[in-house]
Amino acid sequence: MRKYLIIGVQGSGKGTQAGLLAKAYDLVHINVGDIFRWHVQQHTKLGALVRRTMAAGELIGDEHVEKIVRDRLEQHDWNYGFIIDGFPRNRRQTEFFLESYDIDGVIHLDLPDDEVRRRVLARRLCPNCGMDYNLIYDRPAEEGICEVCGHELVRRADDTEEALSERLRTYNEKTNPILDLLRRKEYVFTVNAAQSVDEVQTSIREKLGLDF
């Protein structure tokens, strides 16, 4: 059983790296931001509540986040383990998690703010099938059009310059300090996220001592 958290600023490639690791080692990939986006798309009660907070780049209330993580882990479909992406993001979430669960490692993806800006502002998403692109290194063949379903691509509502500045500020203020807390209790492995996708994945596996 392998239990990991992956923490990194927006655009550091958390989702991509967690997805690769999950696929290779049969882990359940829990993406808290995706679960919130699902609620917004499905117009659930929670979706209505979180829509504006997300669009402004602010954090959702801890009680909602904790419930989502707890409910997801209670499904117990993670026979080989899990990797949680986008959580914890502040001290309270960290303390909540460490009280209830033990983990084998925390992967910290490190990326400077100017590179975050460059990457995030180039992100595009297909609102129809969910495929994502990046105009720097993963452009669609036809500009602005999804290669999978032909729908027009959009920016995520929180990938604007304004929301990004807010998310960076929140990350530096609230999420960065929890790494110190996690360093004291758990293994934190910091990886340089400015490398290529493959290089980052290789560094993660080396640091976690995983076989290839």
Ligand code: AMP
């Ligand atoms: P992400 O896709 O991880 O960038 O998350 C998108 C948005 O979902 C964030 O800007 C927050 O509004 C919300 N969110 C995701 N994870 C958390 C969390 N652990 N705590 C609070 N809000 C979160």
